[in-house]
Amino acid sequence: MATLSIDEYIETVKDIRYEKRSPLRVFCKKYGGEDVYIKLRVELLKMLASGVDNYILVLSFHYAEKSFTDDDFPHRAKR
DSSP, X not given: OOOOOGGGEEEEEOOSSSTTSOOEEEXXXXXXXXXXXXXXXXXXXXXXXXXXXXXXXXXXXXXXXXXXXXXXXXXXXXX
Protein backbone atom coordinates (compact mmCIF):
# COMPACT_ATOMS: atom_id res chain seq x y z
CA MET A 1 0.00 0.00 0.00
CA ALA A 2 1.51 3.33 -1.07
CA THR A 3 -0.62 5.68 0.99
CA LEU A 4 -0.25 7.53 4.26
CA SER A 5 -3.05 8.89 6.37
CA ILE A 6 -3.27 11.53 9.08
CA ASP A 7 -3.65 8.64 11.56
CA GLU A 8 -0.05 7.60 10.76
CA TYR A 9 1.40 11.10 11.26
CA ILE A 10 3.76 11.53 14.23
CA GLU A 11 5.37 14.97 14.03
CA THR A 12 6.83 17.80 11.96
CA VAL A 13 10.49 18.63 12.49
CA LYS A 14 12.75 21.42 11.27
CA ASP A 15 15.49 20.29 8.93
CA ILE A 16 18.67 21.41 10.69
CA ARG A 17 20.85 20.46 7.72
CA TYR A 18 18.88 22.51 5.17
CA GLU A 19 17.25 25.24 7.22
CA LYS A 20 15.73 27.08 4.24
CA ARG A 21 13.88 23.98 3.02
CA SER A 22 10.38 23.02 4.07
CA PRO A 23 9.98 21.09 7.35
CA LEU A 24 10.12 17.30 7.50
CA ARG A 25 7.03 15.19 8.20
CA VAL A 26 7.42 11.98 10.16
CA PHE A 27 5.01 9.05 9.83
CA CYS A 28 4.90 5.46 11.03
CA LYS A 29 3.07 2.73 9.13
CA LYS A 30 2.67 -0.97 9.86
CA TYR A 31 4.04 -3.38 7.25
CA GLY A 32 3.94 -7.08 8.01
CA GLY A 33 3.11 -6.31 11.63
CA GLU A 34 6.23 -4.15 12.10
CA ASP A 35 6.50 -0.37 12.43
CA VAL A 36 8.14 1.38 9.48
CA TYR A 37 9.54 4.89 10.05
CA ILE A 38 8.92 7.29 7.15
CA LYS A 39 10.33 10.82 6.96
CA LEU A 40 9.49 13.01 3.99
CA ARG A 41 9.57 16.56 2.71
CA VAL A 42 6.92 18.15 0.52
CA GLU A 43 8.44 20.68 -1.87
CA LEU A 44 6.32 23.16 -3.75
CA LEU A 45 8.70 24.06 -6.54
CA LYS A 46 8.49 24.69 -10.25
CA MET A 47 11.04 22.49 -12.02
CA LEU A 48 10.76 23.54 -15.64
CA ALA A 49 13.44 21.18 -16.94
CA SER A 50 11.66 18.09 -15.62
CA GLY A 51 8.09 19.33 -16.10
CA VAL A 52 7.30 18.70 -12.41
CA ASP A 53 5.46 21.34 -10.40
CA ASN A 54 5.50 19.79 -6.91
CA TYR A 55 7.01 16.69 -5.43
CA ILE A 56 7.46 14.63 -2.28
CA LEU A 57 10.97 13.60 -1.35
CA VAL A 58 11.21 10.52 0.88
CA LEU A 59 14.27 11.02 3.06
CA SER A 60 14.03 7.99 5.30
CA PHE A 61 12.15 4.71 5.01
CA HIS A 62 13.17 1.86 7.31
CA TYR A 63 12.00 -0.40 10.10
CA ALA A 64 11.58 1.67 13.24
CA GLU A 65 14.34 1.47 15.83
CA LYS A 66 11.74 1.74 18.60
CA SER A 67 8.15 0.68 18.88
CA PHE A 68 5.56 3.42 18.67
CA THR A 69 2.50 3.66 20.89
CA ASP A 70 -0.86 5.30 20.24
CA ASP A 71 0.37 8.28 22.30
CA ASP A 72 2.97 9.01 19.58
CA PHE A 73 0.22 9.75 17.02
CA PRO A 74 -1.46 13.09 17.75
CA HIS A 75 -4.25 12.65 15.18
CA ARG A 76 -5.05 9.00 15.79
CA ALA A 77 -8.39 8.34 17.43
CA LYS A 78 -7.93 6.94 20.91
CA ARG A 79 -9.14 3.36 21.07
